Amino acid sequence: MQVTEIHSVLPLLIFLVPIAFSIPILTLGRRFRAFREWFSLAGLIVTFLLTVLIYRHIITPGGLKALIWYDWFYLDGLSLLMAFVVSIIGIIAVLYSTKYLTSKGPGSSINEKKLSLYYGLLLLFSGLMNWGFVVNSLIMLYVTLEASTLATVFLVAFDGQRKSIEAGFKYVLLISVGMIFSLVAALLLYSVLGTGPALFINNLGGRVPGIPRTIALVSCALFIVGFGTKAGLMPFHAWLPDAHAEAPAPISALLSGVIIKMGAYALARTVTVFAPHYREIGIFIAIIGSVSMILGIIMALAQDDLKRLLAYSSVTQTGYIVAGLGLGTYLGLYGGLFHLINHAIFKGLLFFCSGALLYAAGSRSISELSAIPKKMKVTAFCFFVAALALGGMPPFNGFMSKFTIFVALAGSGLLWAAIISAIAAFLTTVCLVHAAYRIFWTKPVPAANSNPVAKDAQEVPALMWGGMLFLAILCILIGVYPQAIYPLLNSAVNGVLAISAAP
Amino acid sequence: MEINWIPGLFTAEVVLAIFAAELRNLRWATAALALQSLFLVVIICTFGYLSGISNFYWWASITFISRVLLIPWLLWKYMRKVPVSEVRPRIGLIPSVILMAFILPAAYQYFRTYLCSYYLEFLPRAYAAIGETAAMNLALGLMILVLGVYVLLAKRDIIKLMMGLVLMENGLQWAFVSAAPTVHEAAEIGLACDLVIASWILLYFSKAVYEICGTRDSPFISELKW
Numbered sequence: 013m014q015v016t017e018i019h020s021v022l023p024l025l026i027f028l029v030p031i032a033f034s035i036p037i038l039t040l041g042r043r044f045r046a047f048r049e050w051f052s053l054a055g056l057i058v059t060f061l062l063t064v065l066i067y068r069h070i071i072t073p074g075g076l077k078a079l080i081w082y083d084w085f086y087l088d089g090l091s092l093l094m095a096f097v098v099s100i101i102g103i104i105a106v107l108y109s110t111k112y113l114t115s116k117g118p119g120s121s122i123n124e125k126k127l128s129l130y131y132g133l134l135l136l137f138s139g140l141m142n143w144g145f146v147v148n149s150l151i152m153l154y155v156t157l158e159a160s161t162l163a164t165v166f167l168v169a170f171d172g173q174r175k176s177i178e179a180g181f182k183y184v185l186l187i188s189v190g191m192i193f194s195l196v197a198a199l200l201l202y203s204v205l206g207t208g209p210a211l212f213i214n215n216l217g218g219r220v221p222g223i224p225r226t227i228a229l230v231s232c233a234l235f236i237v238g239f240g241t242k243a244g245l246m247p248f249h250a251w252l253p254d255a256h257a258e259a260p261a262p263i264s265a266l267l268s269g270v271i272i273k274m275g276a277y278a279l280a281r282t283v284t285v286f287a288p289h290y291r292e293i294g295i296f297i298a299i300i301g302s303v304s305m306i307l308g309i310i311m312a313l314a315q316d317d318l319k320r321l322l323a324y325s326s327v328t329q330t331g332y333i334v335a336g337l338g339l340g341t342y343l344g345l346y347g348g349l350f351h352l353i354n355h356a357i358f359k360g361l362l363f364f365c366s367g368a369l370l371y372a373a374g375s376r377s378i379s380e381l382s383a384i385p386k387k388m389k390v391t392a393f394c395f396f397v398a399a400l401a402l403g404g405m406p407p408f409n410g411f412m413s414k415f416t417i418f419v420a421l422a423g424s425g426l427l428w429a430a431i432i433s434a435i436a437a438f439l440t441t442v443c444l445v446h447a448a449y450r451i452f453w454t455k456p457v458p459a460a461n462s463n464p465v466a467k468d469a470q471e472v473p474a475l476m477w478g479g480m481l482f483l484a485i486l487c488i489l490i491g492v493y494p495q496a497i498y499p500l501l502n503s504a505v506n507g508v509l510a511i512s513a514a515p
Numbered sequence: 516m517e518i519n520w521i522p523g524l525f526t527a528e529v530v531l532a533i534f535a536a537e538l539r540n541l542r543w544a545t546a547a548l549a550l551q552s553l554f555l556v557v558i559i560c561t562f563g564y565l566s567g568i569s570n571f572y573w574w575a576s577i578t579f580i581s582r583v584l585l586i587p588w589l590l591w592k593y594m595r596k597v598p599v600s601e602v603r604p605r606i607g608l609i610p611s612v613i614l615m616a617f618i619l620p621a622a623y624q625y626f627r628t629y630l631c632s633y634y635l636e637f638l639p640r641a642y643a644a645i646g647e648t649a650a651m652n653l654a655l656g657l658m659i660l661v662l663g664v665y666v667l668l669a670k671r672d673i674i675k676l677m678m679g680l681v682l683m684e685n686g687l688q689w690a691f692v693s694a695a696p697t698v699h700e701a702a703e704i705g706l707a708c709d710l711v712i713a714s715w716i717l718l719y720f721s722k723a724v725y726e727i728c729g730t731r732d733s734p735f736i737s738e739l740k741w
Contacts, residue, residue, distance in 0.1 A: 162712050169720070174727045181720040185676060188713050189667060192683050196660065199690055203653060204633050224633055 023087040023146055025062050026095050030055050030139030034132045041128025049110045052131040056106060056138060060099035067092050067500070086148035086214045088510070089503025093349065094145045094277050096500070097356045101269045102138045104360070104479035105262040106131070111473045112262060112367055130170060134266070137163035141274055148212045150198040153281065154191060157242055157274055161187045164271060167263045168255045179254035186251040187241055194238025194278070197231040217285045217511045228286055232293050235282045236300065243275025245334055246304040249327045253311075256323035257376075261367020264319060268326045269360035273352055276330065280337050280345070285512045287340030297338025298421065298429040304331030305436035313443050318366045318376045321447060322359065325402065328436055329355045335433065336417040339424050340512060345505045347416030353497065354401065354409040354490065361398040361483040362444075365391050368476055369451070373469040382450040384469040390477040392452040394484040399448045401487040403441025409490035521561065521648055525655055528554040528689070529619075532659050532682055536666045537611060539601045541674055545590045548678055552582035555685055562649070562692050571692075578688060586681060586714045590674070593718045597725055602672035602732045611669060615662070622661040626654035649693035656690025659683075673724065673731045677717045 021028075033055025041048045066087070113127060137160050144156035161184060169180030204227050205219055220228065237248060244252035252272070256264045287293045308327030315321040333355065336348025368391045370376050373384045401408035404415070414437055421430040471477065490497060531551035538544040556579045563571025606614065631650035663683030667676055725731055 158713070162716055165716055165720075169723075172723075177720060177723045177727060181673070181717070181724055184713060184716050184720065185680065188680055188717075189683065192660070192680075192687060195687055196657070196690075199687065200630070202691075203630065203693065226629070227633055 022062070022066060023085055026059055026066070027139045027143035027146065029059050029062060030135045030142065032139075033058075034135035034139060037128060037135060038132035041132060048127055048131045049106065052135045053103065053106045055135050056099055056102045059095070059138070059142065060103065063092055063095045063099055067096075083212055084148055085146045086212070087146045088507030089500070089505070090277070090280060090349070090507040091145040093353070093500055093504040094273065095142050097273065097353060098138050098141050098145075098270050101266060101356055101360050102134070104364070104483065105266050106134065108265075108364055108367070108476050108479050109134075109260075109262045111475045112371055113260065126170070129166065130260075133163055133167055134263075137167075137271075141270065144274055145277060148214055150201070150213065150216075150282070151195070153213070153278055154195050154198065154238075157194075157239075157278060158188065158191050160271065160274060161191070161242070164263070164267070168259045168267070170260050170263065171258075173258075175254075176258040179251075179258035183251045183255040186248075190241025190248055191238050193234045193241075194282075197234035197238065197282075200227050200231045200234070203227075213281050214511060216282070220286055220289050225290075228290060229292060232283050232286050232290070233296070235279065236297065239275045239278040239282070240300070240334070241275070242272065243279065243330050243334065244272045244327055245275070245300060245330050246307050246327055249304070249308075249330075252327060253320050253323040256326065256363075257317060257319040261319075261363055261370060264322075264366070265360040265363035268322070268363055269356035272326065272330060273333075273356060276333050276337065276348075276352055279334060280348070280508050281511070284337050284340050284345065284508055287338055288512050294339050294344075294424065295426070298335050298426045301331040301335030301338065302429050302432040302436075304328060304334070305433055306439075309436050309439045309443060313439065316378050318369065318378055318381065318447065318451075319363070321378070321443065322362050322366060325440060325443065326355075326359055328440060329359065329402070331436070332414060332417050332433060335429060336420055339420055339426075341420060341424060342505060342509065343416065343423060344420040345508055346501060347413055347418075347420045349501055349504050350416055350494075350497075351410075351413035353501070354413045354487075357483050357486050357490070358398040358401040358408075358410060361394055361480055361487065362402065364476070364480045364483070365395040365398065368472040368480065369469075371472050371476070378447055378450055382454050384451075387469065388452070388471045390471055390481060392448075394477070394480040395448050395452065396445075397484040397487050399444035400441070401491065402444050404437040405441060407488070407491045409487050409494070412491060412494045524554060524558060524561070525651065528558065529655060529659065532662055532685070533615065533619075535678060535682060536615075536662055536675075537608060539608070541594055541599045541601055541672075542591070544601070544675070544678060545587050545594070548590075548681060549583055549587035551682075552578065552586075552685060555689055556583060558652070558689060559692055562652070565648075582681070582685065589715055589718055590677075593674070593722060596722070597674075597731065601670070601675055602730070604670045604672070604675070606669045614669075615665070618665060619658055619662060623654050623658045626657045627651070630654065630657070652693040653690050656686045656688070656692070659686030659689060662686065671733050673717075673721045673733050676733060677714060677721065680717070681714065 033051060037047050037051055109130070113130065140156055140160040140163055144153060144160060147153050147156055165180050165184045168183050169176045201223065204223055223231075236245075241248040241251075256267050259267060283293060283297065287297075305328050308324050308331060312321045312324035312328065315324060329351065333348050333352050336344045336351060338344070366376060368388065369381055372388060373381055375381055397408065401410040404410045414433065418430045418433055421427070421433060528551060531547050531554060534547035535544050535551055538547060556575045559571050559575040559578060563569070563575065604611070627650070631654055660683050663679045663681075663686055666679030666682060670676060670679065721731065
């Protein structure tokens with residue numbers, strides 16, 4: 013892959029723009045409402061357009077290229093893929109929030125000051141995440157990951173209730189502790205590689221053969237603990253169900269769709285680079301991934317709280333992503349990154365649906381929701397599409413990515429992991445479709461529901477279901493025509509492989 | 516330069532870390548943590564002087580502001596409103612000291628034997644004169660990190676959990692003294708800012724948890740279960 017040194021600020025804008033937009037929202041949002049919803053929407057749209065611009069004019073023409081900016085920033089197909097996911101899910105989340113956080117919805121107790129904080133932090137952490145996707149130093153990668161955690165914690169604890177405060181505390185403590193291990197891994201690499209260019213991400217692949225075997229394996233294990241905590245990989249997932257369940261629905265969609273992907277991104281930048289040199293790493297990650305797949309979905313099956321169920325299924329899906337990325341092969345990386353995008357789409361969609369149910373029926377308990385009148389047709393359609401996609405059913409997008417991971421695992425001699433992934437996919441389908449069936453298909457029994465709001469449950473406003481429908485259509489389109497995102501995925505995979513194979 | 520006083524500095528750093536972990540009065544524990552951080556600053560400056568790398572002084576300044584001033588100030592301010600005695604830990608004082616007497620030397624020995632041999636092998640010749648002392652930094656720093664993990668596992672008070680996190684970070688910074696002679700200042704600024712903000716956020720949530728639940732005992736505030 014050709015690496016082009018540039019002195020343009022274009023790659024910097026994808027993180028500077030959202031951060032810059034967040035400042036007036038945080039400072040002036042209380043006085044000028046326009047600085048809240050629409051300004052944050054504008055910030056994310058500009059970021060999205062910048063990402064498109066970089067993709068169209070720099071990364072793809074004339075072969076796959078990466079941009080490097082004074083060794084400080086490194087931007088390739090993988091960075092752009094992640095930035096796309098952040099912008100798209102972010103835009104839908106902002107549109108959704110404009111109605112979700114109103115006096116009629118679950119945000120009835122939220123005041124003007126808190127709304128400014130909400131939109132400001134939403135944009136700020138989008139910027140911090142994009143920053144993480146373009147940094148070229150392992151230490152700065154840690155800093156941006158940690159900073160994005162700190163920016164999101166107030167969103168997790170947004171409603172200020174006991175459970176959400178507790179979830180916020182757990183979230184920041186567990187991720188901060190976990191992430192320190194990734195810093196220890198960087199320290200180990202520092203201590204055997206010296207300093208200077210060694211720890212620039214774009215140089216890491218070329219230095220791996222010179223790292224003593226023990227240090228390489230221990231560093232990878234520590235990276236897995238650190239970044240795996242951020243990704244919500246079992247057994248480092250303890251923060252995830254609480255944070256996902258207690259955050260407002262649009263933030264849950266962002267947590268599951270975007271924030272945990274930052275951990276997967278960091279793993280792709282570090283552990284995947286080591287994987288071609290050490291087969292043990294691939295096997296170790298396949299084991300952890302398989303444990304996540306199975307235990308995550310078993311925990312999900314036991315939940316009555318819809319958001320907790322979805323949170324545990326995120327643990328399962330992270331297992332798929334990481335198992336693919338850990339192989340370090342083209343097919344494994346392709347499957348892992350494909351599933352990363354797909355998971356952002358259908359899990360985001362499922363969390364938006366759970367928010368719609370909470371908005372309309374005032375509950376997230378599956379037993380209570382099973383008693384609501386069946387008038388939410390769009391939400392029901394979207395939920396079923398997402399549930400089937402998450403379960404890996406054809407012709408939805410989840411089938412394509414899960415099948416790719418299955419083939420990649422089997423092709424790498426890890427047939428047991430492939431079988432586990434198939435079993436987990438089956439259980440996921442059972443779990444999600446059963447929940448969808450109970451909520452949307454069973455005969456309503458109003459007497460069974462003590463919640464008075466549930467009796468009048470109607471479809472949510474268009475600004476909420478519009479984004480959901482868009483994501484549902486994406487689930488179908490990508491499933492039917494996966495070639496549509498092949499160029500983007502191919503450039504992302506080649507970006508990772510280029511670092512692994514760097515001289 | 517005569518560097519015989521360095522082992523004394525290292526010993527004080529370790530002893531203060533143990534005090535910060537074990538003192539039941541949280542104000543005293545905070546003071547021990549601040550002093551431990553101050554000794555960390557002295558260690559960073561010393562190695563800046565010995566290696567002739569000016570970045571270390573930047574690093575020491577940032578560490579001083581964040582760990583010696585800001586974090587203890589935040590803790591001190593917080594403790595004006597809550598009881599200063601620690602919630603009874605999982606492991607009592609005597610068993611804890613005995614346990615530490617086994618864990619810490621074992622951790623040090625492990626890091627000194629395995630990691631430092633690699634470190635010395637790969638150390639640039641320019642730093643050969645301070646190699647042995649720097650290797651000790653690495654092993655002791657990681658040992659303090661292990662102590663931080665122990666605090667997180669053995670303590671129940673959410674303030675002590677936060678102190679465990681700070682101890683882990685302090686240990687890591689100490690270890691970085693040996694391994695990061697040319698780390699750019701921006702990275703340290705980022706690390707320091709992250710820790711200060713993380714500490715502030717943790718204290719904010721600790722306060723909120725205390726106000727809602729009336730306790731700082733972590734097992735008792737876990738309404739959210741698996």
